[in-house]
Amino acid sequence: MRIGIVGCAGRMGRSLVRRVAATPGCVLAAVCDRPGFSGVGQDAGTLAGLEPLGVAVADGPAPVFAASRVVIDFTSPAAAVDHAALAVAHGCALVIGTTGLPAAVEAALAEAAGHVPIVAAPNMSVGVNLLLGLVKQVARTLDPSFDIEILEMHHRAKVDAPSGTALALGQAAATGRGVTLEDAAVRVRDGHTGARRPGEIGFAVLRGGDVVGDHVVMFAGDGERIELAHRAGNREIFARGAVTAALWTRDRPPGLYGMADVLGLA
Numbered sequence: 001m002r003i004g005i006v007g008c009a010g011r012m013g014r015s016l017v018r019r020v021a022a023t024p025g026c027v028l029a030a031v032c033d034r035p036g037f038s039g040v041g042q043d044a045g046t047l048a049g050l051e052p053l054g055v056a057v058a059d060g061p062a063p064v065f066a067a068s069r070v071v072i073d074f075t076s077p078a079a080a081v082d083h084a085a086l087a088v089a090h091g092c093a094l095v096i097g098t099t100g101l102p103a104a105v106e107a108a109l110a111e112a113a114g115h116v117p118i119v120a121a122p123n124m125s126v127g128v129n130l131l132l133g134l135v136k137q138v139a140r141t142l143d144p145s146f147d148i149e150i151l152e153m154h155h156r157a158k159v160d161a162p163s164g165t166a167l168a169l170g171q172a173a174a175t176g177r178g179v180t181l182e183d184a185a186v187r188v189r190d191g192h193t194g195a196r197r198p199g200e201i202g203f204a205v206l207r208g209g210d211v212v213g214d215h216v217v218m219f220a221g222d223g224e225r226i227e228l229a230h231r232a233g234n235r236e237i238f239a240r241g242a243v244t245a246a247l248w249t250r251d252r253p254p255g256l257y258g259m260a261d262v263l264g265l266a
């Protein structure tokens with residue numbers, strides 16, 4: 001399977017290069033990073049801390065899509081629409097892990113998924129995808145007197161908040177409870193907020209150090225509290241999931257898929 005990577009110089013990009021190089025059946029076809037990237041022409045393996053792989057960083061995404069059967073994109077929301085259009089133009093599948101995608105970008109992905117298979121997920125680890133199912137089940141089982149609060153912590157360089165994973169966990173809780181997340185979500189609390197309103201799904205965000213990603217979903221009732229937690233110890237878990245998703249797109253019909261489809265948890 002010929003796999004391309006856009007954003008190859010990023011934290012996830014370098015992890016993805018290492019994972020593709022180590023996975024039987026995968027060939028690293030081409031890579032690039034942001035426009036104007038100073039490392040154009042450098043070897044992708046060297047950039048990722050490996051021996052040279054004989055794949056030079058391309059000057060822009062078009063050659064990456066032209067050379068690949070599937071492209072993995074962990075970059076920025078601003079790049080996603082262009083990458084989806086290139087995937088359609090080249091008949092290439094797309095795996096997109098970028099978080100913080102605005103509704104307009106999600107709509108563009110859904111449109112592109114009419115032509116090519118696209119796997120989009122804010123978290124590609126097996127553990128978090130299992131957690132999403134558990135949160136939905138617990139929210140469905142408990143009566144609404146249990147208050148739902150979601151706490152997340154990430155490294156100091158993370159640029160979006162709450163994390164895409166926290167929002168996906170909130171969506172799973174809302175679906176389980178049969179409510180709309182947009183109506184129930186409280187993303188910020190500050191000052192004299194008054195008492196908690198029944199039915200709220202609250203988010204709390206911590207940033208610091210090199211924390212890869214911690215998430216805790218709490219169901220706080222009278223006299224008892226249930227907590228479901230996931231702690232990521234490294235980025236390999238996301239890279240492994242993304243490469244699994246990339247291989248899974250082979251011979252798949254066009255459509256917008258999630259990790260639950262890839263992992264057989266849907």
Ligand code: NAD
Pocket residue numbers: 006007008009010011012013032033034035061074075076078079096097098099100121122123124125238
């Ligand atoms: P990062 O800042 O380390 O890396 C992003 C890379 O993308 C950088 O090298 C940047 O130069 C490059 N880039 C930006 N715009 C580009 C463009 N237009 N074309 C090509 N490359 C471009 O960030 P990161 O920690 O690797 O995270 C990247 C994204 O992945 C974030 O949105 C993050 O939240 C998300 N993420 C998702 C998962 C998941 O499992 N889905 C896991 C971890 C991170």
